Amino acid sequence: xxxxxxxxxxxxxxxxxxxxxxxxxxxxxxxxxxxxxxxxxxxxxxxxxxxxxxxxxxxxxxxxxxxxxxxxxxxxxxxxxxxxxxxxxxxxxxxxxxxxxxxxxxxxxxxxxxxxxxxxxxxxxxxxxxxxxxxxxxxxxxxxxxxxxxxxxxxxxxxxxxxxxxxxxxxxxxxxxxxxxxxxxxxxxxxxxxxxxxxxxxxxxxxxxxxxxxxxxxxxxxxxxxxxxxxxxxxxxxxxxxxxxxxxxxxxxxxxxxxxxxxxxxxxxxxxxxxxxxxxxxxxxxxxxxxxxxxxxxxxxxxxxxxxxxxxxxxxxxxxxxxxxxxxxxxxxxxxxxxxxxxxxxxxxxxxxxxxxxxxxxxxxxxxxxxxxxxxxxxxxxxxxxxxxxxxxxxxxxxxxxxxxxxxxxxxxxxxxxxxxxxxxxxxxxxxxxxxxxxxxxxxxxxxxxxxxxxxxxxxxxxxxxxxxxxxxxxxxxxxxxxxxxxxxxxxxxxxxxxxxxxxxxxxxxxxxxxxxxxxxxxxxxxxxxxxxxxx
Amino acid sequence: xxxxxxxxxxxxxxxxxxxxxxxxxxxxxxxxxxxxxxxxxxxxxxxxxxxxxxxxxxxxxxxxxxxxxxxxxxxxxxxxxxxxxxxxxxxxxxxxxxxxxxxxxxxxxxxxxxxxxxxxxxxxxxxxxxxxxxxxxxxxxxxxxxxxxxxxxxxxxxxxxxxxxxxxxxxxxxxxxxxxxxxxxxxxxxxxxxxxxxxxxxxxxxxxxxxxxxxxxxxxxxxxxxxxxxxxxxxxxxxxxxxxxxxxxxxxxxxxxxxxxxxxxxxxxxxxxxxxxxxxxxxxxxxxxxxxxxxxxxxxxxxxxxxxxxxxxxxxxxxxxxxxxxxxxxxxxxxx
Numbered sequence: 001x002x003x004x005x006x007x008x009x010x011x012x013x014x015x016x017x018x019x020x021x022x023x024x025x026x027x028x029x030x031x032x033x034x035x036x037x038x039x040x041x042x043x044x045x046x047x048x049x050x051x052x053x054x055x056x057x058x059x060x061x062x063x064x065x066x067x068x069x070x071x072x073x074x075x076x077x078x079x080x081x082x083x084x085x086x087x088x089x090x091x092x093x094x095x096x097x098x099x100x101x102x103x104x105x106x107x108x109x110x111x112x113x114x115x116x117x118x119x120x121x122x123x124x125x126x127x128x129x130x131x132x133x134x135x136x137x138x139x140x141x142x143x144x145x146x147x148x149x150x151x152x153x154x155x156x157x158x159x160x161x162x163x164x165x166x167x168x169x170x171x172x173x174x175x176x177x178x179x180x181x182x183x184x185x186x187x188x189x190x191x192x193x194x195x196x197x198x199x200x201x202x203x204x205x206x207x208x209x210x211x212x213x214x215x216x217x218x219x220x221x222x223x224x225x226x227x228x229x230x231x232x233x234x235x236x237x238x239x240x241x242x243x244x245x246x247x248x249x250x251x252x253x254x255x256x257x258x259x260x261x262x263x264x265x266x267x268x269x270x271x272x273x274x275x276x277x278x279x280x281x282x283x284x285x286x287x288x289x290x291x292x293x294x295x296x297x298x299x300x301x302x303x304x305x306x307x308x309x310x311x312x313x314x315x316x317x318x319x320x321x322x323x324x325x326x327x328x329x330x331x332x333x334x335x336x337x338x339x340x341x342x343x344x345x346x347x348x349x350x351x352x353x354x355x356x357x358x359x360x361x362x363x364x365x366x367x368x369x370x371x372x373x374x375x376x377x378x379x380x381x382x383x384x385x386x387x388x389x390x391x392x393x394x395x396x397x398x399x400x401x402x403x404x405x406x407x408x409x410x411x412x413x414x415x416x417x418x419x420x421x422x423x424x425x426x427x428x429x430x431x432x433x434x435x436x437x438x439x440x441x442x443x444x445x446x447x448x449x450x451x452x453x454x455x456x457x458x459x460x461x462x463x464x465x466x467x468x469x470x471x472x473x474x475x476x477x478x479x480x481x482x483x484x485x486x487x488x489x490x491x492x493x494x495x496x497x498x499x500x501x502x503x504x505x506x507x508x509x510x511x512x513x514x515x516x517x518x519x520x521x522x523x524x525x526x527x528x529x530x531x532x533x534x535x536x
Numbered sequence: 537x538x539x540x541x542x543x544x545x546x547x548x549x550x551x552x553x554x555x556x557x558x559x560x561x562x563x564x565x566x567x568x569x570x571x572x573x574x575x576x577x578x579x580x581x582x583x584x585x586x587x588x589x590x591x592x593x594x595x596x597x598x599x600x601x602x603x604x605x606x607x608x609x610x611x612x613x614x615x616x617x618x619x620x621x622x623x624x625x626x627x628x629x630x631x632x633x634x635x636x637x638x639x640x641x642x643x644x645x646x647x648x649x650x651x652x653x654x655x656x657x658x659x660x661x662x663x664x665x666x667x668x669x670x671x672x673x674x675x676x677x678x679x680x681x682x683x684x685x686x687x688x689x690x691x692x693x694x695x696x697x698x699x700x701x702x703x704x705x706x707x708x709x710x711x712x713x714x715x716x717x718x719x720x721x722x723x724x725x726x727x728x729x730x731x732x733x734x735x736x737x738x739x740x741x742x743x744x745x746x747x748x749x750x751x752x753x754x755x756x757x758x759x760x761x762x763x764x765x766x767x768x769x770x771x772x773x774x775x776x777x778x779x780x781x782x783x784x785x786x787x788x789x790x791x792x793x794x795x796x797x798x799x800x801x802x803x804x805x806x807x808x809x810x811x812x813x814x815x816x817x818x819x820x821x822x823x824x825x826x827x828x829x830x831x832x833x834x835x836x837x838x839x840x841x842x843x844x845x846x847x848x849x850x851x852x853x854x855x856x857x858x859x860x861x862x863x864x865x866x867x868x869x870x871x872x
Contacts, residue, residue: 190755191728192765192768376735376758376759376760377733377735377736377738377758377759377760378758399831400735400736400759400831401735401759401760401790401793402734402735402759402789402790402793403789403790403831403832404792404793405789405792405793405796405835405836406789406832406835430760431758431760431761431764432758432759432760432761432763432764434763434764435760435762435763435764435793435797438763438793438796438797438800439792439793439796442796463764463767464761464764464765464767465765465767465768476733476741476756476758478738478741480737480738480741483742485738485741485742485744485745486741486744486745486756489745489756492745492748492749493748493751494748494751494752494753494754495744495745495748495754495755495756496753496754496755496756497755497756498730498755498756498757498758498761498765499758500757500758500761500764500765503761503763503764504764
């Protein structure tokens with residue numbers, strides 16, 4: 001080992017115990033013996049520690065070197081085992097870090113710090129590895145693992161690099177390896193959005209999968225189809241459906257021999273996630289949910305029996321849904337109802353499950369108000385909201401978004417739902433939301449956004465172009481007075497149809513954000529993210 | 537008798553015109569553009585002048601006022617009818633004044649003098665008979681007709697001054713004026729157009745197909761995406777149904793949102809409207825009476841949100857519109 005001398009030189013800071021372990025390992029290597037698993041882990045631990053010390057000595061971290069080391073280590077061992085190894089040291093380290101700390105009382109603080117740093121680095125490495133393998137698309141929505149340290153910018157997610165042929169080739173290769181069908185773009189794309197995918201609803205990727213599916217679990221196939229056809233829409237609904245499908249997957253999962261559940265299950269999930277993002281790009285809430293599950297899975301201790309592990313995971317998922325979605329909406333309703341007074345005229349846009357829940361709760365608590373539902377083509381989601389509210393018995397009016405200036409003078413408050421809250425305070429929501437906020441501001445009507453904290457994400461965006469979703473352009477085609485003008489839009493060379501799904505609302509249009517943690521201004525979103533990460 | 541025949545023929549034509557007005561409301565995709573309506577109205581008024589029985593200017597004005605009231609009652613939202621009636625009335629006054637021999641200057645001693653000396657022209661009750669009055673009036677109406685026929689071309693001629701290469705232009709709904717404007721510019725320059733479809737009638741679709749046939753890069757966007765894409769738009773060019781006397785607009789629904797979004801991004805908002813759309817009524821309440829099942833047909837856009845009016849007589853700021861009004865219509869004709 002070329003750098004054994006170097007390691008020895010720098011390992012002056014190490015405790016003597018660790019030195020001994022190191023010597024043993026080096027000896028074993030030199031003697032050509034097969035290193036046991038524990039020894040390999042220890043070796044890697046030492047390398048990381050060595051690098052950490054180097055960083056402390058030199059200053060700025062050299063992440064490229066780490067990645068290099070990671071890639072150097074990876075080929076030397078089978079690829080499937082490397083994330084597992086990286087994940088496994090987490091519990092091992094936790095126990096290992098106890099011993100050096102216990103052994104030396106005077107150097108306790110330093111060793112403790114080192115151990116903490118190591119543990120943090122390993123979790124970060126594990127999540128990074130998980131991200132590398134299957135979550136490239138959802139990387140954009142994962143918060144930083146260690147908020148106290150300044151992390152370098154993560155790699156660009158694939159779904160906004162459609163105009164880069166190299167990125168597309170990489171994706172195709174990855175999908176081939178995972179045996180997930182690649183979905184091709186459809187129709188002429190407006191040049192401003194050439195960096196995004198545009199799919200047609202008429203060819204879902206499920207058509208390219210054989211029956212019965214061998215690689216992809218059937219409940220995931222069904223879920224993918226429901227996403228791509230728009231049967232399940234809305235970020236809460238999508239997240240809940242995803243978590244239920246994962247519960248099913250975990251139920252049907254059986255650990256293959258010589259594998260650990262904590263490592264293998266995460267690998268099994270990667271092609272599923274690729275498939276789902278081919279059906280429809282993942283939402284921020286789904287990304288956070290996936291990150292949570294992967295963390296839970298990799299935290300399963302290796303000595304846990306399979307049944308026990310599965311039960312534990314199911315419980316985790318249930319508690320996530322219960323806490324982050326159901327209880328959160330209760331808390332948000334409580335806060336929001338304080339803001340609704342008798343005689344209010346409330347404007348809502350589209351169909352947000354949370355806003356509908358708030359209004360139904362307020363109605364049950366005998367508040368007197370009426371609702372104006374604003375809707376927009378081509379999705380016409382407002383009709384669903386109208387149905388739910390009218391069933392409750394709330395007085396409603398229905399308009400299209402072009403009638404906004406006409407109806408706004410009557411409105412006293414605007415309640416909007418959100419798809420995600422970005423770290424710079426912008427609200428990402430259904431397209432048209434920013435328009436409503438703009439016109440409401442012009443008429444001095446307060447705008448309240450309701451959003452659970454699990455939808456907060458680390459991404460930043462200033463306009464609706466950088467990252468968005470393009471829906472099927474054929475949705476815009478409509479027949480009026482017996483004529484369908486856009487029927488043959490594909491034949492006309494210079495005609496394009498743009499069907500955006502999301503847009504971002506600047507924080508100066510939003511007066512208040514109601515979350516399960518309380519009522520905060522838009523600009524406090526990064527504070528919440530920081531608090532959440534420290535808790536985790 | 538030939539006279540009687542002419543009269544019945546005339547009344548028939550008036551009736552058929554009225555029923556056609558009643559039938560096609562604007563907004564639901566009018567079967568004819570406002571230019572056509574204006575031309576037909578003026579032609580009908582010329583016919584009335586030629587065939588109706590009148591002996592002096594006062595009688596003629598009475599007849600035209602009566603018919604004008606009926607026409608505006610048939611379709612209140614089609615303001616060009618009323619505008620043309622007012623133009624013709626002004627023509628009659630002018631011709632009468634010229635026949636009487638009063639100089640142009642006295643007439644042009646407009647606003648300030650007439651404001652202070654009320655009833656300056658009320659002593660003049662148009663009862664004098666002049667032989668060539670009919671011929672003069674008909675000639676003037678013919679001039680008006682030629683002006684009407686050339687409005688779209690006059691506006692399109694100014695296109696190249698305002699559109700340069702590689703611009704992104706946004707428009708909403710379907711305006712024949714804007715269509716001609718953009719097509720004219722596209723002959724020499726390459727630019728990109730985004731059309732907001734303007735639900736529920738979705739007239740933007742027709743506009744987009746028509747533009748793309750001329751090889752203009754067009755994109756159709758739903759109304760909800762107007763603010764989302766506004767940051768990339770360089771100019772907003774729209775047509776309008778009516779230009780109000782204060783410089784505001786009565787335009788298709790969704791225009792106010794478009795104007796606010798343009799204001800937020802400091803994007804210039806240009807309105808292409810020929811002069812016959814200028815209407816002396818500033819009655820904003822009239823808009824609210826247009827509602828049917830909360831599907832308002834029109835929006836009111838205040839003059840602060842508008843950058844420029846392009847009309848057949850050139851470009852104007854919204855603050856100048858009231859002056860143009862006094863050139864086109866006589867204040868006594870504001871109420872028909």
